[in-house]
Amino acid sequence: MAYLEQEIDKIRTDLKASLGMDPVEHCLARIKTEESMREKCRRNNLPETEESALGAIHDAIGLRIVCAFVDDIYAIRDRIRALPDVSVVREKDYIRHAKPNGYRSYHMILQLPDGYFAEIQLRTISMDTWAALEHHLKYKRDTGPQTDLIIQELKRCADELASTDLSMQTIRDMIQDRTGQDAPDNGKPPIGLTDK
Numbered sequence: 394m395a396y397l398e399q400e401i402d403k404i405r406t407d408l409k410a411s412l413g414m415d416p417v418e419h420c421l422a423r424i425k426t427e428e429s430m431r432e433k434c435r436r437n438n439l440p441e442t443e444e445s446a447l448g449a450i451h452d453a454i455g456l457r458i459v460c461a462f463v464d465d466i467y468a469i470r471d472r473i474r475a476l477p478d479v480s481v482v483r484e485k486d487y488i489r490h491a492k493p494n495g496y497r498s499y500h501m502i503l504q505l506p507d508g509y510f511a512e513i514q515l516r517t518i519s520m521d522t523w524a525a526l527e528h529h530l531k532y533k534r535d536t537g538p539q540t541d542l543i544i545q546e547l548k549r550c551a552d553e554l555a556s557t558d559l560s561m562q563t564i565r566d567m568i569q570d571r572t573g574q575d576a577p578d579n580g581k582p583p584i585g586l587t588d589k
Contacts, residue, residue, distance in 0.1 A: 394422055394454055397503075397511055401458065404472040408465070416465035418518055421457045451482065451502045451510035458513065459521045463488065463562050466499050466515040473513065478506040494544065495551025496524060519554040
């Protein structure tokens, strides 16, 4: 975990030098509890052993990186991919391909130099806020007969927040162009407002 946090700090420092601002609003690290890992082993029909918890299950170590702008997510992703001692095991882009409920985030599973696995989630502030509220509202409460309406409203809010993220990115790009700073070129077309 310490290795990964140090590497993310270096990435932040490098990007701050090129962008003129820290691309990360906040970064949260966690290691799952023993009971949480045991429960996940049971759910996946795995023996409740250290080998299963740290070898077959890949999210015992987790890092959530929250950015202000979508382009920063992809810039950090590219830097993580380039780390010499880290292997990218799997990636899921739920930003460009949102889940049906509206969930957006960029997920990476990494194998670290010590052989352990870590999950990284990269999100904007609005994606992170939506995910926290959706989890709290949907999974922590009995919603009763209003469940369908709540699901529809959460999806609508997710789409509106995605539109806002796109607008904020456009505004930042316009400001950077005006001040002579180069907008990060991640080689990707602008993010659309529809899920495909």
